[in-house]
Each structure stands twice: as structure tokens, then as C-alpha cells.
Amino acid sequence: MNGATGWGARLMNSSITGMSPWILFSLLVGPSRYELAAALSLAVAVVLVLVRHRPVFLEVAGLVFFGVLTVIGMIAPADTLHWLDTYAGELSNLTIAALAGLSVAARAPLTTPYARKKVPREFWHTPEFLRANVLITYVWGLAFLAAALAGLIGDLVLHNPDNLWTAWLIQASALVTAMRFTEWYPAVPRPPVRSLLMPFVGLLIPMGVLVLVFDAAPRWFAVALMVVGVVLARALRTEVVVAKEEGREP
Secondary structure, three states: OOOOOOHHHHHHOOHHHHHHHHHHHHHHOOOOOHHHHHHHHHHHHHHHHHHOOOOOHHHHHHHHHHHHHHHHHHHOOHHHHHHHHHHHHHHHHHHHHHHHHHHHHOOOOOOHHHHHOOOOHHHOOOHHHHHHHHHHHHHHHHHHHHHHHHHHHHHHHOOOOOOHHHHHHHHHHHHHHHHHHHHHOOOOOOOOHHHHHHHHHHHHHHHHHHHHHOOOOOHHHHHHHHHHHHHHHHHHHHHHHHHHHOOOOO
């Protein structure tokens, strides 16, 4: 493994960290929150670029994109800000999804610089290394595309940019899935596919609580989400315990 192995190095060597300004903006932006979301995402992007010894395209792209959005927010008239409050999340999500697709087409997947920090140089040009980064980059692109489509449904179909499902729950689920896949796929030995469910299962209980609090669906559905979350969490926890007792990784 290349470089330092402390928690700080592991954090900076994760493509999740590189995606963090885009994730933050996707989940935070909404009516009356555009300027705050842009400024906070820009601040995260600036920190990532400043602490990085060698610039990474994904982080530089985030710096430029959110820098432009922040400046626009400072000078734009009220009607433009209203449009951005509504559609900037979809604009950001579609932009990063497009960057993911273009990077794969250029044979330089967005996750490659981070993966190279974890893999010896002799593996950098192997088909397996490229295939892994292509797949993970595609998963990120699809996650942001799903978030964009959910946001558009909330904006154009439901006429509610702050709809709990389209603005928060669906988008968070897509992005959490991408984050989990990023950690799961390169693991050696690779855990079973069912372990991909663990973060999503962890979302079911808070989802149910939010649905109940905001009356975003029938009460029985909210309760069902929480019950399913508890049952699946216990089942997965039992599997982890059994696997450890048997000396295998779940």
C-alpha cells in the first residue's frame, strides 16, 4: 500500500472524500438554501485542494464549479436565485454524473487517483485495476443521476422542491449506496453482496421516523420501514457474529 496509513491518509485517499462537496451540495441545496449550500460546498472543495500535495481533477472540478455557483449567488438577481434554489441541485448532480461518464470515456475514471494511493504502482495499468475504477466511477455517476432524476420529479411533477422523498430520502439512499459500494468492491477478500445492504438498512429506521414526523406517507408505511429496519439490522448483525465465530469475514 502506498503512502501513510493513518486515518488522515485513509480519509484523503478515499474517492468519497473527493465527492464530498458534490454530496453536500446535493443534500443541502433547496428553497432558500442555495447560497448556503454553494458556500459550504466551496469551503470543503477549497480545503481538499489546499491539503492535497498534488491536485486531483475531481477536487479541482469541484473548486471551480462551486466557486462559480458561489459567485453567481452573490451577483444574481432574485429571479435567477429562485431558479437556482429550485434546480441547482439537479444541475450539480447532472454535472458530476457527466464528468464521471466522460472520465470513463477518456480512460481516466474519477476514482483512479484515489485508488493509486492504495495500490502498488505495478498494478496501476492492469485490466483489473482499470475495470474496478470504471465500475466504481459508473456507480457514482448513476447515483448522482438518480439523485438528479429524483430532484426533477420533485420540481416538475410534484411541484415541491423540498419533498421529503425526492429531495432527501431517495437522493441520500442513492449516494449512501455509492459510498458503500466504493468501500465494498475493492475489499480483499470481498465481503458477500448482502453486506452492501448494511448502510441502507441503517437508513430505514431514521427514514421511518422522518416519514412519520413529516407525514410524508401513511403511518403504517412509516412503521413498516422502522420494523423492517430493525429486523434486517438484527439479521445482518447475527450474520456478522456467526461469520466471526467461523473465522470468515461477513
